[in-house]
Amino acid sequence: MAGHSHWANIAAKKGVIDKKRGKLFGKLSRAIIVAAQHGGGDPAMNLALRYAIDKARKASMPKENIDRAVKKGCGELTGEKFEELVYEGYGAAGVAVLCDILTENRNRTAGEIRKIFEVHGGNLGSTGCVAWMFERKGLFLVPTENVVEDELFEIALEAGADDVSANGDVFEVTCSVESFQHVSEEFENRKIPTNLAEISRIPANTVDLGVNDGKKVLKLMEALEDHDDVQSVTANFNIPDEIMAEVIAD
Template sequence: MSGHNRWSKIKRQKAAMGATKGKLYSKVIKEITVSARLGGGDPAGNARLRVALAAAREANIPKDTVERAIKKGTGELEGESYEEVTYEGYGPGGVAMLVECLTDNRNRTAADVRSVFGKWGGNLGAEGAVAWMFQKKGSITVKPGPTEDQVMERAIDAGAEDVINHGDDGFEVRTAPADLHTVATRLEPGLSLGEQKYTYLPQNTVRVEGENAQKMLKLMDALDDNDDVQNVYANFEIDESVMEALSR
């Protein structure tokens, strides 16, 4: 399991224990609102909204809360107006990073993100500085139970690009971004699916150790704690034992 995927797993475990559930709810609801504003409130014709609704189901967000978020996006209810902005930069040890934000105040968010990078040994870069190092993909979690051969066969038939075996954590099925919903729909009969999302995968990784590893995880946590930050992608590799110890 790559360093960033391992960090994502630890983050999900904390959310499941309630440590970060409130922030997770807020990020998912904000994404639903923006998705509905940009593509309409009908998920049948709005792929981004379908992904956001899948995240809401996985997080057990109440249906009425989700419906209010959609109506705020479509203008049926009054709500905040958010804009999308992505920051690119480098973490400790030259780690490439993408930070996706939804904000109602671009100046505040830029200052906050720059401050967090600086505090933990990173720095922001210009637009295009690191984006070329990542590829956008669809990602579908298959919960433990089936064998790798079973998941692989179903994924190939469904039109997926790849299957990653995460051992006790199940499998990850990767797709072209436009195929995410179609593949998930074809996988669902007979397989228990978890998170469905768009993600950015690094084309190469950077190994960080010692103080840089500690700062890298602190930087990831600090960005994730920011209410305006939706997703953080990075190409670091940290030994699992080190990551577990630093994350306690």
């Protein structure tokens, strides 16, 4: 899981999320719209909608924006119809990259995503070329300074988590997609803060990167994250701690 947790921590350190809060709200709105389209507007009966709304609230998205997105998804307000896609490709050093997409125009999006890969030394691949390397799981990053490992381990496993491991200044907690909501609620009830709490794609294996390839991959990740149609990006890279500072210096 190093690729995803590395990117989450790097994005936070570089201020990527805060700089793009307006863009983030747009992406969260799309997720809410699509969830409501598929399963209705009641989050108690629609877990995908509940997850999307919880994620929006944690990002401090205004309630009126959330309500408007639900109404669009339910057809009470006019809005675009979004299609869910997964784009797969490769970055520098053969790093596998997955992009979760919500778009109203797949042809436009495909061309733009292909161009981003090419500009940053990668290439967009065919369906299924790298997806087999990843497994969908719930992922939480808990700052080590805020919790004792033994206590976190006990709470997480009792809530349904599969594993807890230390990775630098965070603990990584993983769980099944089905257990995600329960683990999330338990952490909230116990007032355990998280840097990240989401359903993610976890790589089975990772590629260690040096400085040059590390910089290329991070620029690719940032460019993909910046695209309006991209909901999330994950990859199977690992940047050793001893070269991390040099890689993120730009």
